[in-house]
Amino acid sequence: MSACFAVLPAAGSGSRFGAQHAKQYALLDGQTVMAHTVQRLLSVPEITDIAVVLAAHDQLAERVIAGLPVCRVIGGAERMDSVLAGLLALTDAHDDDWVLVHDIARPLVRPDDIRRLLTACADDPVGGLLAHAVRDTIKRTQPVAQGQVADSRCVAQTIPRDELMHALTPQLFRYGLLRDALLAARADGVVVTDEAAAMERLGHSPRLVTGARDNLKITYADDLALAEFYLAQQRAQGVCP
Ligand SMILES: Nc1ccn([C@@H]2O[C@H](COP(=O)(O)OP(=O)(O)OP(=O)(O)O)[C@@H](O)[C@H]2O)c(=O)n1
Numbered sequence: 729m730s731a732c733f734a735v736l737p738a739a740g741s742g743s744r745f746g747a748q749h750a751k752q753y754a755l756l757d758g759q760t761v762m763a764h765t766v767q768r769l770l771s772v773p774e775i776t777d778i779a780v781v782l783a784a785h786d787q788l789a790e791r792v793i794a795g796l797p798v799c800r801v802i803g804g805a806e807r808m809d810s811v812l813a814g815l816l817a818l819t820d821a822h823d824d825d826w827v828l829v830h831d832i833a834r835p836l837v838r839p840d841d842i843r844r845l846l847t848a849c850a851d852d853p854v855g856g857l858l859a860h861a862v863r864d865t866i867k868r869t870q871p872v873a874q875g876q877v878a879d880s881r882c883v884a885q886t887i888p889r890d891e892l893m894h895a896l897t898p899q900l901f902r903y904g905l906l907r908d909a910l911l912a913a914r915a916d917g918v919v920v921t922d923e924a925a926a927m928e929r930l931g932h933s934p935r936l937v938t939g940a941r942d943n944l945k946i947t948y949a950d951d952l953a954l955a956e957f958y959l960a961q962q963r964a965q966g967v968c969p
């Protein structure tokens with residue numbers, strides 16, 4: 729199998745989380761979210777190099793990753809910019825190598841899910857991503873009128889959910905294809921919120937591999953309690969030490 733590099737975007741400010749420090753430094757069972765995520769990725773032997781992409785003003789990361797076999801990269805204004813900075817820092821990567829992009833804010837990713845994604849994509853010329861099926865009925869809202877309170881929206885349409893999935897990370901793509909797709913999106917002034925969208929813009933259809941629902945992205949403050957629950961559940965299942 730081609731070499732597999734990892735890029736961990738960790739340069740976000742966590743505005744929706746609303747704490748003094750970015751959410752990657754929130755404590756989850758006594759360790760930072762960042763520490764959990766990096767340890768999960770380090771536990772996957774197929775991953776050869778890991779780039780952690782940090783905000784230029786980050787003063788906390790070194791307390792977490794000092795001494796770990798990861799390289800530090802400075803990110804950008806958008807997640808997409810940070811991912812691209814991480815890619816461009818991987819100077820040993822060849823176009824056909826794999827790059828696995830995983831949010832630092834997803835500390836509970838299961839190493840077995842990562843390995844299943846690697847296996848499922850092993851012979852794929854493009855790559856794919858972890859995802860899980862939508863369970864609720866999904867509504868598209870009517871446009872929010874100027875000054876209208878967001879919570880007073882009305883239904884415009886029900887979206888058939890049989891073809892809907894939640895995109896997660898890791899997202900795994902051939903290094904050269906992803907680099908060029910993100911450069912193309914940037915050149916076109918398009919901000920994509922995941923790597924797959926950049927690939928789809930160029931006509932690719934990334935493979936969807938079902939992943940566990942406990943691969944939660946810490947986004948809002950109340951996500952931390954849910955993450956604590958999922959972590960305890962994973963420990964009871966032997967998923968992690
Ligand atoms: N300029 C950015 C923005 C986000 N991220 C990273 O991308 C992941 C997913 O982004 P998100 O959950 O939106 O994190 P934040 O941008 O920090 O959150 P918010 O949008 O609430 O500010 C996170 O690991 C975050 O650190 C990044 O590396 N660079």
Ligand SMILES: C[C@](O)(CO)[C@H](O)COP(=O)(O)O
Pocket residue numbers: 807831894895896897921922923945
């Ligand atoms: C990449 C991602 O986690 C897939 O669901 C998501 O798009 C990140 O979005 P965010 O707004 O940057 O958290």
